Amino acid sequence: MNDSHIAEVLVKTASACAASCRSHEPVVLTANTGPRTERTILVRRAFRLEFITIAWMVVEAGVSLWGGARADSVSLRAFGIDSLIEIISAGVLIWRLVVELRHGQVFAERAERTASRITGGLLFGLAAYVVIAAALKFVAHTGEVFSLPGLIITMLAMPIMYFLASRKIVIAEALGSRAMRADAMESVTCGYLSLVVVVGLTMQALTGAWWVDAATSLGVVWFLVKEGREAWTGDCSC
Helix, strand or coil: CCHHHHHHHHHHHHHHHHHHHHHCCCCCEECCCEECCHHHHHHHHHHHHHHHHHHHHHHHHHHHHHHHHHHCCHHHHHHHHHHHHHHHHHHHHHHHHHHHHHHCHHHHHHHHHHHHHHHHHHHHHHHHHHHHHHHHHHHHCCCCCCCHHHHHHHHHHHHHHHHHHHHHHHHHHHHCCHHHHHHHHHHHHHHHHHHHHHHHHHHHHHHCCCCHHHHHHHHHHHHHHHHHHHHHHCCCCC
16 A cells, blocks of 8 residues: 555545534533533523522512501411522522532532421421411401402412422422422412412401401411421422
8 A cells, every 4th residue: 555545545534534523513511510411401490490489589578578567467477478488498599509510419419408407497487477476366356457469469479389380390300309399399388378368368358357367377387387397308299
């Protein structure tokens, strides 16, 4: 084999390699993270969901607490405080996701146990507050005043919480994250809470009975305890 034939073979080989390289999709890189893995994409989607959750919960908490204060409604104030807890929960979960991006999945799993217990403790505290406040209302025979802003915000919360919860559950399953699953369950529970408050406010508007608010707020307690237990133990059944 002469030199010209060898050169011709090398040229053909190089051309074939170049064509093969061009036929493949380019590798997408992200800053300081190397190749963009499927798990990294899921984590970033989780970030977006949590930021949406925080933005909505700020509005929900503000309107509910303001309306609850004006109407002297335990159930509406509890709904607003639950919204504040969800803001804290979303913030803690964002911290957990940042830990995974910086230190890896194994380290993040230890962090999420702490995140879940913080949320569970806050929910148990809220349940205790609601029981005490409702008991005081029963003793004093005092009720609430109908709150139109409270009714509107709680009605809007139901479809929004359904949307957020369904997306969070999918990502939680894909990531295998108990903290994300617990956060999804908080969104589910928030939707049920909003339904309970809507029923209470509607009954208050129709009947004007003094005991409606106290009774409705006790109905909220069951959801708070269930949500808190699941967050504390990490045993969530969506």
